[in-house]
Structures are given as C-alpha cells and as structure tokens.
Amino acid sequence: MTMRTAPKVSKSSNRQFNPTHLRRMVLEMAYAGSTVHIACAFSIIELVSVLYRNHLNYPGNNPSAEGRDYLVLSKGHGVMAQYACMYEMGWLNDSHIQGYFADGSELKGLSDSRVPGLEVTSGSLGHGFSVGVGIAKGLQLKSNDQKVYAITGDGELNEGTIWEGALFAAHHQMDNLMLIVDKNNFQAMGTTDDVLGMGDLSAKFRSFGFETLEVDGHDEAAIDLAIHQLWDTSVGKPKALIAHTVKGKGVPFMEADNRWHYTRLDAQTFADAINSLYPKGDCY
16 A cells, blocks of 8 residues: 655644644545544544543553553544544654554554554444453452543444343443443434434443433533532443544544545645644644
8 A cells, every 4th residue: 555645743742632733644644544433533532532641541641551541442443543643642743643554553543452542443333341341340350440441432332242231231330431432413324313313322331220311412521520520520420421532633624525425635635624723824
C-alpha cells in the first residue's frame, strides 16, 4: 500500500484532548493510510477525550502499569479515536500517525492488544466487552480500586455475548465496571432500528441489574458528570452509560451519513473535512 502524506501534527499543551484536534488527527491517519471507519471514530471522540483527560489512571503515564485502569474498546473499528488520545498521552509519535496502516505499521485498523495502551484485540463485535468483564472480575478478586471502562457500539448490542457478559457482571456485583454505549443509531449496513431494533437500552440494562444513565455523548461536561454520578451510585452494581451520539460528528457532510463507515478520503474530501473542522482556517 502506498502511504500518503498528510500535514504534520504538532504537539501543544493547550491542545490536550481537544475534540477538534483529535478529529483532525483521525482525518490525517485515515488519509495517510487510505482507510475507512472515520465516522464511527468521530462518534466517540468526546467520550474518549473525557475518559483520558479526567478518569483513566495510568501510574507513571505507563500504558502497561500494573495498577492502571482499563479502557476496553469493544467497537474496535473506532480505534483511530483511541490512537489520537494515545498520541496526546505521548505513547505514540508523529511517525505512528503519518505511517498509519502502511506496510509494517504497528497501528492497524482495529484494536490490537499487542500495541501498549490497547487492552483487547477487537473488531469481531461483542467479544471485547466480555473480555472487559473478565478483567473487571480479576480486579475485583484483588480488592483494589482499579476500574474498567468498556465502549461498545449500539449495533454491537445485537451480539448475544454482550448480554451474557452483562448477566455475569450483575451476578458478581461488579461495581468496578462501566459499559459505555456509543448510541449513534447506525451499524455497518444500516440504521440500528432497521437492522435489529433494541428498544429502550436503559430499561434493558436496568433489568439486567445495571445502574444506568443517558447522556449527550458530545457534551464533555455532561459526560464527565454522568461518569462521576454512576461511580457514586449503588455499591454492588455494574454501570451503564448510554451516550447519544452522531455518527460522523464534527464534519457536517459526514454526519449521520452511513457511507462514511466505509468511504475513503481523497485529496478533496480530506481538505473539505479539515476546513469544516477549522472554518476560520486556524488549524492549531
């Protein structure tokens, strides 16, 4: 595969986990690697931004630290959003971003646990959450204060392993586990309602024994508050945060357009997307 060169990303302390700049980095990776899954990365940008900025604990800024919290990206096809945050953490560098998806690159189009900072190999939907449940159970047995966050897509909830994991988590009173559902109302082949309607997700998870809240998945303050509120609720119950999001959020011509699940950027659409992120022309 021929690698294409996008404008170089610069680090700046005032950019840390800024959603606009994270989206720019996703665009740069997608353009450099001629890859897909842009829109499904955009829908979780604010979610991962808040988690990395305010909640995830990595002692010594070490992605492999034994006492770390765990972020399990079960919807592994959204991994470019996580890569962008890992860059902000200093775990990835410019060469990783510019060489994304090139021959020999460490960074692939799905979450790969061989990369420090990625806890699971996912992309086969439904399995990452169950791995996260297992991690949370192991931490529970150690009686420590480490937490596990697992991000799934709403279409991913079609998978039976999600509900098996939810039953297990509730049965074992795993209050160190938080499921975050990226409810963008789409999956690869259509809307979630058309493919397999799931009804009231909050009611479902409550019936499975979860403490549940819903939130605007692009309102960082609201996300932060909801996460705090869930951790402050009943002891002995796993948590579920239903985040209402927009697939392709941030670039108007991608928003709620499912073609951008699989569409690749060309030079014109890349430029148009960058310009839509920075309408005043200030990219930094």
